[in-house]
Amino acid sequence: MDNIRNIVILTGAGISAESGLRTFRAEDGLWEDHPVEEVATPEGFARDPDLVQRFYDERRAQVIAANPNAAHLALGRLDSAWRRGDLLIVTQNIDDLHERGGAARVLHMHGQALSAWCTACDARHAWQGTLRNRPPCPACGMAALRPDIVWFGEMPYQMERIYRAIAAADLFVSIGTSGAVYPAAGFVQEAARSGARTLELNLEKSLGSRFFDETRLGRASDLVPALVEELLAQP
Numbered sequence: 001m002d003n004i005r006n007i008v009i010l011t012g013a014g015i016s017a018e019s020g021l022r023t024f025r026a027e028d029g030l031w032e033d034h035p036v037e038e039v040a041t042p043e044g045f046a047r048d049p050d051l052v053q054r055f056y057d058e059r060r061a062q063v064i065a066a067n068p069n070a071a072h073l074a075l076g077r078l079d080s081a082w083r084r085g086d087l088l089i090v091t092q093n094i095d096d097l098h099e100r101g102g103a104a105r106v107l108h109m110h111g112q113a114l115s116a117w118c119t120a121c122d123a124r125h126a127w128q129g130t131l132r133n134r135p136p137c138p139a140c141g142m143a144a145l146r147p148d149i150v151w152f153g154e155m156p157y158q159m160e161r162i163y164r165a166i167a168a169a170d171l172f173v174s175i176g177t178s179g180a181v182y183p184a185a186g187f188v189q190e191a192a193r194s195g196a197r198t199l200e201l202n203l204e205k206s207l208g209s210r211f212f213d214e215t216r217l218g219r220a221s222d223l224v225p226a227l228v229e230e231l232l233a234q235p
Contacts, residue, residue: 001171001230004197005085008162008169009075010187012092014176014203015220019066019097040151049146053132056113056147059094063113064128068101071175071224076102078228088165092177092184094149109156109184115148124148156183169196173227176201176220179208188212201227 013021038044039055068076075089080102089098089106094113098106111117116127120142127145129135134143150156166172172191179185188198188211200212201223209215216223 004171006169007171009089009173011175012177018069060113063095068097071220072097072101074225074228079103111149116145117148120144167194172196173199179206
């Protein structure tokens with residue numbers, strides 16, 4: 001890991017699974033309980049807002065109850081110590097475990113469970129309680145709050161910033177991702193085209209493993225701290 005300056009790290013559900021948060025695509029994943037069309041599309045929300053609000057109320061409670069694991073803590077350490085160049089942690093996860101693990105340079109491309117978005121005035125608010133009772137927006141007073149989550153058919157957040165960071169990266173790391181959800185699944189190819197070294201850390205090979213220069217298999221709580229030690233040991 002020599003001559004690494006700019007790093008982009010993509011994290012998926014696998015990094016938070018060890019904190020007890022269920023992954024969407026595992027055998028016991030959330031889509032098993034609810035068809036995606038019911039709880040993760042604008043059409044589903046329009047059809048049955050109570051179901052969708054209840055679903056995300058439950059996700060919010062689970063996030064609050066979870067704690068960062070060794071992988072989150074290691075990335076927090078990397079964020080604090082990395083001064084050679086730029087670092088961006090792009091997460092597909094809606095939990096706040098990266099932040100509670102000490103990381104500040106985090107971009108939530110799919111939104112955040114602990115945030116509410118007002119569709120009337122476009123304000124976003126930190127939120128830990130229920131949205132089922134249709135509380136008023138603290139900014140405009142309208143009862144137009146929904147989960148601040150990017151649903152299927154909606155554009156992920158800050159894509160231009162992500163692509164700029166990937167274009168400048170010397171190292172692109174994917175941790176705990178399925179390689180099945182686009183546009184994130186295509187980031188490795190963007191990084192490779194820009195000349196970055198690409199590394200996958202995962203419990204098992206993903207659908208996109210063939211695009212990486214190297215794949216390391218194992219638990220995120222083992223692999224990520226080892227990678228951080230390797231990066232911080234650069235002369």
